[in-house]
Amino acid sequence: MLEFFQYQFMQRAFIAAVLVSIACGVVGSYVVIKRIVSLSGAISHAAFGGVGLGYFLGVNPVLAAIPFSIISAMGIGGIRQITNISEDTGIGILWSVGMAIGVIFINLTPGYAPDLFSYLFGSILTVNNTDLLIMLTLDVIIVAVVYIFRREFLAVSFDEEFSKVVGLPSLLIYMLLLALVALSVVVLIKVVGVILLIALFTIPAAISKQYTYNLRKLMILATIIGIILTSLGLILSYIFNLASGATIVMVLAAAFVISYYLKD
Amino acid sequence: MTLKAVEINNLSIKYNEQLVLKDINLSIEDKDFMAIIGPNGGGKSTLLKVILGILNPDNGGVKVFGREPKKARDLMGYLPQNLDFDHDFPINVFETVLTGRYHGLFKGYTKEDHNAVWHALKDVEMYDFKDRQISRLSGGQMQRVFIARAIVREPKLLIMDEPMASIDPEMQHSFYELMSRLKNKMTIILVSHDVGAVSTHVDKIACLNQKLFYHGPVEDSANGLEEIYHCPIELISHGIPHRVLREH
Numbered sequence: 001m002l003e004f005f006q007y008q009f010m011q012r013a014f015i016a017a018v019l020v021s022i023a024c025g026v027v028g029s030y031v032v033i034k035r036i037v038s039l040s041g042a043i044s045h046a047a048f049g050g051v052g053l054g055y056f057l058g059v060n061p062v063l064a065a066i067p068f069s070i071i072s073a074m075g076i077g078g079i080r081q082i083t084n085i086s087e088d089t090g091i092g093i094l095w096s097v098g099m100a101i102g103v104i105f106i107n108l109t110p111g112y113a114p115d116l117f118s119y120l121f122g123s124i125l126t127v128n129n130t131d132l133l134i135m136l137t138l139d140v141i142i143v144a145v146v147y148i149f150r151r152e153f154l155a156v157s158f159d160e161e162f163s164k165v166v167g168l169p170s171l172l173i174y175m176l177l178l179a180l181v182a183l184s185v186v187v188l189i190k191v192v193g194v195i196l197l198i199a200l201f202t203i204p205a206a207i208s209k210q211y212t213y214n215l216r217k218l219m220i221l222a223t224i225i226g227i228i229l230t231s232l233g234l235i236l237s238y239i240f241n242l243a244s245g246a247t248i249v250m251v252l253a254a255a256f257v258i259s260y261y262l263k264d
Numbered sequence: 265m266t267l268k269a270v271e272i273n274n275l276s277i278k279y280n281e282q283l284v285l286k287d288i289n290l291s292i293e294d295k296d297f298m299a300i301i302g303p304n305g306g307g308k309s310t311l312l313k314v315i316l317g318i319l320n321p322d323n324g325g326v327k328v329f330g331r332e333p334k335k336a337r338d339l340m341g342y343l344p345q346n347l348d349f350d351h352d353f354p355i356n357v358f359e360t361v362l363t364g365r366y367h368g369l370f371k372g373y374t375k376e377d378h379n380a381v382w383h384a385l386k387d388v389e390m391y392d393f394k395d396r397q398i399s400r401l402s403g404g405q406m407q408r409v410f411i412a413r414a415i416v417r418e419p420k421l422l423i424m425d426e427p428m429a430s431i432d433p434e435m436q437h438s439f440y441e442l443m444s445r446l447k448n449k450m451t452i453i454l455v456s457h458d459v460g461a462v463s464t465h466v467d468k469i470a471c472l473n474q475k476l477f478y479h480g481p482v483e484d485s486a487n488g489l490e491e492i493y494h495c496p497i498e499l500i501s502h503g504i505p506h507r508v509l510r511e512h
Contacts, residue, residue, distance in 0.1 A: 033350050084280070151372070155363040158355055165316050165342045166366040166417070213397035215354040 004238055009125050013244075016127045017230040019135040020191045020200060023184040025223025026146050028205040029215065030177055034157040039076060041198045042091040043178070044185045046072035046098025048194045051119045052105030061119060062134055062189055069182035072098055077178045081171065099194075122193035122245025124234055135187045142180055142187075146219075153177060154215060191230075192245040203252040204229065207259045229255050267330050269294045269421050269451035270315055275324035277310060284310050288324070288476050294420070297447045298468040298479075300455045306473035308455040309345060312423050315453070316342055328421060341419035341450075343410050345426045351399050357409050358394040361385060364416040384412040388442060403430035415446065422446065424454040428461060440465045 004010045031040050050068025054061030072094055079090040106113050118126055146153065152173045155163040164170045188197040204226040205218065212218050233248030240247075270292040277285045285307045292298055300308050313319040314326055317333030328336035341364070361384055365377040385391040388408040393401065401409065407430050414422060431439055443452060443465065456462045463469060463482050470479035 029354075033353050035350060148370070151363075151366070152369065154355065154359070155366060158349055158353060158360070158363065159344070159347060161318060161344055162342060162413070163363070163366070164318055165337060165340065166364060167337045167368065168366055169369070209350075209352045209354060213352070213354045213356060218354045 004235075009127075010238070012127050012129070012132060013124045013234055014231060015132055016124055016135065016191055017234055018227050019132065019139055020188050021204065021223050021226030021230055022139045023135075023142055023187040024200050024204055024226045025208075025221075026142055026219050027180050027184040028201045028226075029208070029219045029222055030153060030157055031181060031201055032205040032209060033215075033218075034177070036178075036181070037198065037202050038091055039087065039178070040181050040185070040201055042076060042095040042098075043069055043073045043182050044188075044194050044197050044201075045095045047182070047185045047189060048119065049098040049101035049105070051189070051194070052102030052109075055109045055113055055116075056105040060130065060134075062131060062186060065186050065189060066183070068098075069185050070179050073178035073182040074175060077171075077175050118193065119189055120193045120195050121243060122189075122191050122196055122248075124191045124244045124248070125238075127190050131190050135190075138183050138187045142183055145176065145180060149173065149176065150215075192248060196245045196249050199249040199252050200226070200230070203256050207256055210259060210263050225255070266294050268292065268327070269296060269329060270453070271327040271330075272315075273324050273326075275314065275321045275326060277307075277314060277319065277321045277323075279310070283474065285314075285321075285472075286475050288472075290470060290476055290479055292451060292453065292468075294329075294451055295447065296468055297443065297452045297466045298454075298470060299459075299462040299466040300453065300470045300472055301457065301459045301462065302472035304457060308457075308472055309425050311472060312342075312425055312453070312455060316340060316423060336421075338417070339420045341414035341417060341422045343407075343414045343422075343424040343427055346429065347410070349398075353398060355398055356394070357385070357390060357396050357398060357401070360398050360409055361413045361416050364413040380416050380418070381412075384416040385409075387415065387445075388412045389438070402432075404432050404435045407431055411442070415450075419450055421451045421453070424452070426456060427454055428456060428458060436461065 031037055047065045047069035050065030051061040053068060054064030057064065076087070076090050076094050079085055080087050106116065115123070115126065117123070152168055155168055156170050156173045156177070160170050160174065184201070185197060188200055192200050204222040207225055208218050208221040212221055229251050230248050233251035234244055236242070236251065237244040237247035268291050270290065272288050272290040275285060275288040276283065288311065300311065302308055310319060314321055315328060315333060317337060326333055329339055358381060361381045362373055362377060365373055365380055382391065385394055388411050390405060390408050390412060393405065398406065398409065407427065411427070414424070427439065428436065446452060454462070454466070466482060468480060469482050471477040
């Protein structure tokens with residue numbers, strides 16, 4: 001039964017499952033309670049522009065996605081400050097423009113883009129040591145930033161206007177939160193891909209928030225649930241020889257439905 | 265001469281090219297208890313947000329205890345109108361009120377802050393609910409928690425946007441009881457569209473519908489109610505029966 005643990009790619013895949021679950025548990029909790037799921041979806045799709053840029057420049061696409069997704073996140077967060085374009089419209093535009101930029105960069109890159117599919121739909125089995133190192137580093141940054149600014153993130157997520165009145169730099173904190181979303185997106189790209197990753201962002205936190213009303217516990221619970229479900233998806237995809245990213249998403253969705261009915 | 269709590273001069277503000285407030289001149293004395301009344305869309309909330317420094321006026325100026333609003337925030341407590349947050353939001357009553365004691369980046373909450381929260385929760389008689397998740401309260405209870413959050417930093421100016429909106433009738437009494445205790449300690453401005461309920465408790469009234477039509481003591485307004493109700497407020501229903509309002 002446990003024979004697949006002998007394979008190195010499997011060991012790496014499980015480590016990756018843990019690392020993505022940390023990013024999802026921590027940042028995903030904010031995404032769900034602050035209701036910025038679709039905004040996060042836009043940031044994740046926009047990150048594909050960075051992947052394309054990476055191909056074009058011949059650098060690691062995951063690394064190229066970091067500045068790209070952070071800039072998109074800042075753009076979308078700032079749009080309602082400087083224009084009267086609604087955030088909803090901005091989300092729609094960014095969502096597809098980011099993807100389009102990625103596609104054009106890949107067009108411009110000579111030759112065939114070998115593992116393009118894995119950036120779109122994820123491929124946890126091809127995660128290499130560099131990817132793991134990037135994911136680990138970003139996780140450390142994410143957890144540290146959240147720890148330092150936990151009071152601010154809580155206050156801004158709950159009531160942005162009131163936070164401003166008590167002298168909290170609301171906009172700055174909101175932007176920082178979006179930057180964390182962008183970094184988490186990068187953590188997740190290799191595992192579930194830009195198109196599917198929003199499920200991993202939202203579902204563990206959405207399940208967990210039915211069981212706790214404490215943010216710290218919510219993050220821990222969401223991380224644990226993320227690890228269990230992602231690993232389960234990974235095992236099932238191995239057994240049935242299915243695409244790993246899609247299988248993980250289906251396991252998450254099934255768990256969400258079950259937990260919803262168990263709750264009542 | 266004591267410093268005025270709020271001093272507004274020739275204030276105008278536009279929103280989406282629409283003039284929301286026009287040539288507002290208003291001064292509020294320290295320890296005043298004032299209600300701003302007027303129809304929906306008359307700019308009441310906007311005026312509060314200008315005082316709070318959330319919105320910037322296009323013309324004119326605002327001073328709060330002689331300072332720019334943004335510089336006077338440590339003196340102000342704020343109760344927003346209906347809040348929209350996730351039903352399962354992971355925050356309890358105590359944590360909610362604690363956010364009212366925020367000091368700044370990298371500064372944690374102290375023992376003193378915790379004591380202030382206990383005090384504020386006792387003031388609004390919500391101490392027994394301190395560990396309750398915020399959505400697991402009735403509308404009136406939640407409102408009291410938000411009042412606690414507004415007064416927890418012991419402000420000199422308490423600003424409340426429609427505090428009565430989600431309070432059930434039997435709670436109105438305890439709300440005004442709380443206000444009468446607070447008004448010795450701080451200036452209070454509240455916005456309401458329910459003049460009848462408000463006018464028996466507050467000391468001063470300002471009537472706002474894009475322009476300021478009247479402001480002054482409630483007693484004087486009793487004789488010249490006509491003056492106040494120049495603004496077409498069909499909302500003024502409770503206190504003044506059978507009054508036919510002129511279209512302005």
